[in-house]
Amino acid sequence: xxxxxxxxxxxxxxxxxxxxxxxxxxxxxxxxxxxxxxxxxxxxxxxxxxxxxxxxxxxxxxxxxxxxxxxxxxxxxxxxxxxxxxxxxxxxxxxxxxxxxxxxxxxxxxxxxxxxxxxxxxxxxxxxxxxxxxxxxxxxxxxxxxxxxxxxxxxxxxxxxxxxxxxxxxxxxxxxxxxxxxxxxxxxxxxxxxxxxxxxxxxxxxxxxxxxxxxxxxxxxxxxxxxxxxxxxxxxxxxxxxxxxxxxxxxxxxxxxxxxxxxxxxxxxxxxxxxxxxxxxxxxxxxxxxxxxxxxxxxxxxxxxxxxxxxxxxxxxxxxxxxxxxxxxxxxxxxxxxxxxxxxxxxxxxxxxxxxxxxxxxxxxxxxxxxxxxxxxxxxxxxxxxxxxxxxxxxxxxxxxxxxxxxxxxxxxxxxxxxxxxxxxxxxxxxxxxxxxxxxxx
Numbered sequence: 001x002x003x004x005x006x007x008x009x010x011x012x013x014x015x016x017x018x019x020x021x022x023x024x025x026x027x028x029x030x031x032x033x034x035x036x037x038x039x040x041x042x043x044x045x046x047x048x049x050x051x052x053x054x055x056x057x058x059x060x061x062x063x064x065x066x067x068x069x070x071x072x073x074x075x076x077x078x079x080x081x082x083x084x085x086x087x088x089x090x091x092x093x094x095x096x097x098x099x100x101x102x103x104x105x106x107x108x109x110x111x112x113x114x115x116x117x118x119x120x121x122x123x124x125x126x127x128x129x130x131x132x133x134x135x136x137x138x139x140x141x142x143x144x145x146x147x148x149x150x151x152x153x154x155x156x157x158x159x160x161x162x163x164x165x166x167x168x169x170x171x172x173x174x175x176x177x178x179x180x181x182x183x184x185x186x187x188x189x190x191x192x193x194x195x196x197x198x199x200x201x202x203x204x205x206x207x208x209x210x211x212x213x214x215x216x217x218x219x220x221x222x223x224x225x226x227x228x229x230x231x232x233x234x235x236x237x238x239x240x241x242x243x244x245x246x247x248x249x250x251x252x253x254x255x256x257x258x259x260x261x262x263x264x265x266x267x268x269x270x271x272x273x274x275x276x277x278x279x280x281x282x283x284x285x286x287x288x289x290x291x292x293x294x295x296x297x298x299x300x301x302x303x304x305x306x307x308x309x310x311x312x313x314x315x316x317x318x319x320x321x322x323x324x325x326x327x328x329x330x331x332x333x334x335x336x337x338x339x340x341x342x343x344x345x346x347x348x349x350x351x352x353x354x355x356x357x358x359x360x361x362x363x364x365x366x367x368x369x370x371x372x373x374x375x376x377x378x379x380x381x382x383x384x385x386x387x388x389x390x391x392x393x394x395x396x397x398x399x400x401x402x403x404x405x406x407x408x409x410x411x412x413x414x415x416x417x418x419x420x421x422x423x424x425x426x427x428x429x430x431x432x433x434x435x436x437x438x439x440x441x442x
Contacts, residue, residue: 041054041055041056041057042054042055042056042058042386042410043385043386043397043408043410044065044088044092044409044410045091045092045095045096045407045408045409045410046397046400046401046406046407046408047095047096047099047400047404047406047407047408048400048401048402048403048404048406049401049402051095051404052401053071053072053073053088053091053092053095054071054072055068055069055070055071055072055083055088056068056069056070056071057069057070060383060384062412063117063118063383063384063412064383064412064415065085065088065089065410066085067085068083068084068085068088070083071083071087071088071091073091074087092409092410092411093419096379096407096409096411096419097419097421099379099407100379100420100421101421103347104347104348104349104377105219105220105344105346105347105348106220106223106341106344106346106347106348106349107212107215107219107220107222107223107349107351108222108223108224108225108341108342108348108349108350108351109212109222109223109224109225109350109351109352109353110225110226110227110338110350110351110352110353110355110362111224111225111226111227111228111233111353111354111355112226112227112228112352112353112354112355112356113227113228113354113356114353114354114355114356114382114383114413115204115205115226115228115353115354115413116194116196116228116230116232116354117354117413118202118204118412118413118414119196119199119201119202119203119204119205119232120196120199121193121194121196121228121230122193124153124155124318125153126193127155127189127190127193128152128153128155130189130193131186131189131190134185134189135182135185135186138175139174139175139182142174142175143162143174143179143182144158146165146172146174146179147161147162147164147165147179148161149161149162155318156318158186159183159186159317159318162179162182162183162186163183165179166179166180166183187317190317190318191229191293191313191315194228194229194230194293195229195230195231195293196230196232198235199232199235202414203235203236203239204413204414204416204417204418205232205233205235205236205417206236206239206240207414207417207418207420208236208413208416208417208420209233209236209237209240209242209284210240211417211420212284213240213242213281213282213283213284217278217279217280217281218279221245221264221283221284221285222284222285223284223285223287223337223341224284224285224286224287225287225289225334225338226286226287226288226289227289227290227355227359227362228288228290229288229290229291229292229293229313229315230293231292231293231294233286234286237284237286240282241282242282242283242284243265243280243282243283243284244283244284244285244286245260245261245263245264245265245283245284245285245286246260246285246286246287246288247260247261247287247330247333247334248260248305248306253305253306253307254305254306255303255304255305256295256303256304256305256329256330258330258333258337261285261287261333261337264279264283265279265280265283266278266279266280267279267280287334287337287338288334289316289331289334289335289338289362290315290316290331291313291314291315291316291331292313292314292315293310293313293315294306294307294308294310294313295307295310295313295314295315295330296310296311296312296313296314297314304329304330314330316331335361335365338362338365339365339368342365342366342368342369342373342376343368343369343372343373344373344375345373345374345375345376346375347375348369348373348375348376348377349376349377349378349379350366350369350376350377350378350379351378351379351381352378352379352380352381352382353381353382353413353416354381354382354413355380355382356382356388356390356393357388357390357392357393357396357437358390358392360392363392363437364437366378366437367436367437370399370405370406370437376405377405377406377407378396378405378406378407379407379408379409380396380406380407380408380409381409381411381413381416382408382409382410382411383410383411383412384410385397385408385409385410386410392437395436395437396408396437
């Protein structure tokens with residue numbers, strides 16, 4: 001997910017040289033950075049013209065930096081000192097701590113597939129392997145050959161072509177089984193491998209929520225938007241006794257209605273009506289933009305309910321038709337709330353964790369916020385962001401070289417949750433830079 005700085009950019013700098021070097025970064029240079037193909041250099045952090053960190057010939061272990069040959073900028077304590085991984089991490093975390101130690105009225109989180117990797121859930125490449133193993137390599141290859149699918153790892157295109165072939169051609173049999181049955185097998189594999197039990201190791205969702213929910217009760221509620229089907233945020237909330245407002249009723253069965261997002265939870269001191277209500281702590285909103293493993297649509301009433309044992313959960317699967325699916329309920333309500341919250345013009349921060357910027361309807365909402373909302377900031381957390389193949393993400397990275405409204409950092413979710421700071425104050429003077437985040441490049 002990234003691209004590198006040219007070798008000439010890697011020099012050991014003094015504090016004075018650092019400022020001069022940062023000022024010398026031009027928009028055209030930034031575009032070279034996100035378009036380069038060399039494996040020698042790697043961006044760790046970018047947030048405007050003067051705040052950039054890069055390393056040379058890095059090595060990683062599960063997204064965590066383990067080795068570097070050079071660091072820019074580097075402030076040597078003694079003559080002849082060479083930069084270490086610890087130097088790079090300390091510098092990077094110091095900068096993003098400064099970025100987050102600023103109060104904002106509206107705090108939003110967007111969680112993608114990358115946020116679940118640290119607790120054992122697979123990315124699309126992993127799901128591809130699971131499907132291939134489940135169906136058998138011979139059958140899987142025959143399916144791909146029949147529907148003329150050649151793009152390895154591209155689940156979205158595979159399912160789209162499979163559905164198109166079934167709809168507009170015969171429901172062909174392969175090895176005595178119809179394509180429509182194989183489609184259901186593939187969706188079952190996706191559901192099975194995104195349904196994880198209680199994480200046995202580090203649980204960054206818990207650490208992150210604990211810090212986010214320390215906000216004052218008088219601040220607006222934290223709003224978490226996730227593209228994942230898993231129940232990790234729900235499990236994390238249970239561990240810290242947090243209350244989730246998720247669009248479902250508090251009665252049984254829990255039934256969906258958008259109006260429940262407008263509810264809140266307060267504690268009354270005494271019974272007098274005119275006494276001031278006190279908002280309960282540890283309450284946040286959860287919006288599952290692509291559905292959930294425990295959502296079920298009732299066939300007789302069309303109501304959407306929470307069912308922890310849902311056999312055919314209501315989810316938007318990875319395929320080209322997912323954008324159309326997003327306009328049905330409850331998905332339309334979720335995306336509308338996402339857009340509305342991004343338009344809040346009083347100090348709004350969106351933290352994107354593990355999001356690949358490959359969903360155009362999500363990108364369009366973020367693009368509008370960057371271009372039209374003067375009080376909007378965005379922070380993106382992705383350990384390999386500068387190797388991204390997403391055109392939208394590349395454009396965002398290039399813009400981050402120019403705008404202090406955009407911060408992008410190479411960090412795993414686990415480490416980010418550990419080093420995420422207490423939030424204090426920031427000024428409202430944000431720079432305006434129009435940006436296009438559509439993957440078609442238009």
